[in-house]
Amino acid sequence: MERILIVDDDRSIRELLSMHLEERGYGVVSAGTGAEGFKLAEETSPSVIILDMRLPDASGIDLIPELRKRAGETPVLMITAHHDMATTILAMKAGAFDYIHKPIDIRALDVALDRALEVRRLSRGTDFLSVEAQGAVKLDDIVGASPPMQQLFKDVGRVAASRATVLIQGESGTGKELIARIIHSYTAGGKPFIGINCSAIVDTLLESELFGHEKGSFTGAVASKIGKFELAEDGSIFLDEIGELSQNLQAKLLRVLQERELERVGGVKRIPVRARILAATNRDLAGEVQAGRFREDLYQRLKVVTLSIPPLRDRREDIPLLVEHLLVKINQRLHKNLRRVPRETLEKLMARSWPGNVRELENVLTRAAVLSQGDLLLEEHLVEASRPEPRFAAPPPTVDGRMPTLDEVERAHIERVFAMTKGHKGRTCQILGISRPTLERKLRKYGLEPGAG
Ligand SMILES: Nc1ncnc2c1ncn2[C@@H]1O[C@H](COP(=O)(O)OP(=O)(O)OP(=O)(O)O)[C@@H](O)[C@H]1O
Ligand SMILES: [Mg+2]
Structure with a gap:
């Protein structure tokens, strides 16, 4: 039988709880003081301890560690006064498993008790993955035993032997940056690794970030500045989210890759580019090329070697x-x-x-x-971490470099949301904030009806 120890100086509470717990089929032992509680914890090895915050001979909080120890790391449920947030926090910090407020709500107690017993059952189980700290884990370690990851490691080894441009593709969070850093560390460890996120800043700034600028080349350029390509020296430059690059910068980057030289913004001097280029994207770049959003010639330059990291699922x-x-x-x-x-x-x-x-x-x-x-x-x-709302990206200019019309933007946006909801019209309406008939009309207008091709 599972035994439960109640430590509370209030006799009526002890009796109330005992009655209820015995009805539920538990064995109950109870103590009115901390000292008595210690004794019973040791003698009866209870499965759960219900502990009052205020006892005549001690504060419940101070007893938690010792009580748990004597009972063999048993979960402790604290009984706390309502509105006493500070002590509640202290109790949890001291290692209480959970707390119940006075006046005691029996259903809340049952829920907490069942959880405590479940946790105890799990912790006594033997079927575990044990986490062993074998020395300090290097931040840059990459793990993976699946066939695609094993293959990826081999490919990384291969590309690390050269200085070829590498395009790393994979969904968000698959480890693209990690792979880039590893390639760098095996090729040019000790030399600079300079990363830049191509989606994070506006176009004009990005251009000067990448290539640098000369003093006075634009308003605010009070001093000349070295760009990332130059900073990378003969190390690596990591162009993250390359799929977000504007047409304008795509053209400029292409020239740099072709000529292996750059000019700072507002400068005339040709500066040789010695850095190895690593690029990453979570977009399907081939698809972007087909859709006219990414230059084919730049894509060809970047994908000399392509590494694809499969999604975790x-x-x-x-x-x-x-x-x-x-x-x-x-x-x-x-x-x-x-x-x-x-x-x-x-x-x-x-x-x-x-x-x-x-x-x-x-x-x-x-x-x-x-x-x-x-x-x-x-x-x-293990609560699902809230995912950031998808960032609203400004629509990229079309192939011919002009800005898209409102209709084109609307169409693209509807398309995107429709894809996101996997074609669920109700959800799509919700997200877009429009009525069903309006959505239907727009779908027809833009030829987006499923099956309409
Ligand atoms: N195979 C792996 N082994 C160990 N850690 C990994 C692995 N893959 C990813 N990580 C870790 O997961 C986190 C996300 O990886 P990383 O930033 O490289 O992903 P990403 O593909 O660049 O993501 P995003 O597209 O969101 O920028 C990092 O903390 C990284 O260390
Ligand atoms: Mg990244």
Whole structure:
């Protein structure tokens, strides 16, 4: 029989709780003081301890660690006074599993108790993924046992032997930047690695970021500035989100790649480019080329070697390894001690679809680490991290360089949302903030009706 220890100086509460718990089939022992509680914790090894915050001989909070220890790391449910947030926080910090407010709501107690028993069951289980910290985990370590990742590692080794331009493709969060850094470290370790996100800043600024500018070349250019290409020297320049590059900069970048030389904005001197070029995108660049949004000739230059990182959902067998690796990293970073992942929790993680890939997994685990107290990764802490709203990107200019018309923008936007909802008209209306008939009309207008080709 599961035994529950109640430590509370209020006799009526002890009796009320005992009655209820016995009805539910638990054995109950109770104590009116902390000292008595210690004794019973040791003698009866209860499965859960229900502990009052105020006791005649001590504060409940101070007792938590010792009580848990004597009972064999048993979960403790605190009974706290309503509105006493500060002590509630202290209790949780001291290692209480959960708390129940006075006046005690029996249903809330049952819920908390069931959770505590479940956690205890899991923590006593033996089927775990154990997280072992083997020395310090290097931030740049990459793990993967699945065939596509193994192949990727081989390819990385191959391209690291040359200085060829590499295009890294993969969904958001699959590890594109990580791969770029690894390629760099195996090719030109010690030399500069300069990354720049091509989507983060406006066009004119990006141009001067990439190529630098001369003093006085535009308003605000009070001094001349070295661009990223020059900063990278004979190391690597990492052009992240290259798919977002404007037509104007695509043309400029193409010239730089062709001629291996650049001119600073407003400058005349030709400066040789020695850096190795690594580029990444989460777009389907071939598709972008077909759609006329990305220059074919630039694409050809970039894809000398293409590495594709598969989404996490296509290599679920990597998840246990990643969980282990990421937890070691997170433990180090947050000074936490998550060491055990119950097999069933791991299976739940493997079953998720992970649209945000490894980054999402890392975020979810980080959140769990913050929330958890013991060494056990609990399913209830694995809340889906909120994903950032898709950024509203300005429509890219068309192939011929002119800005798109309002109709073109509207069509593209409807298309995008329609794709996002997988053709769900109701959701599409909701997101677009228009009525169903309006949507129907627009779909017909733009020939976007499914099947209309
Ligand atoms: N195979 C892996 N092994 C270990 N850590 C990984 C792996 N893949 C990704 N990560 C980690 O996941 C996080 C996201 O990786 P990274 O930033 O390289 O992704 P990304 O593809 O550039 O994402 P985004 O498109 O969002 O910029 C990083 O913390 C990285 O260290
Ligand atoms: Mg990235």
